[in-house]
Amino acid sequence: MRRSDISDEILADVKNHLNITWDDSATDDKLRGLIAAATVYLDGKGGTALDYDADGLPRMLMMEFVRYARDEALDVFENNYMTLILAMQNERAVNAYVESTQQTEA
16 A cells, blocks of 8 residues: 555544644654555555455554554564464455355355
8 A cells, every 4th residue: 555545534543543633744644654564564464455444453453553663663563463463364364265165155
């Protein structure tokens, strides 16, 4: 995802998650860059483009990635969130399996 593809709604949700109550274009630009980096990273872990608009693990992990990156603690993000990253991968694999079995039964 590119910075320009990030919706104002996701930006507002991330700002709320980070308790950013002010409007500043430099802050917004920085957050858009961090959100873009988070989605690229998590899409790679998920093996496909994930849905960050819906509530769920991808959205939560994206917000936490941004929080860690903003706080310059990205070096410990993956270690701290490995369980949830694996859960996200497993959830995706189970959903793909269910879809494939439903298609072969039809």
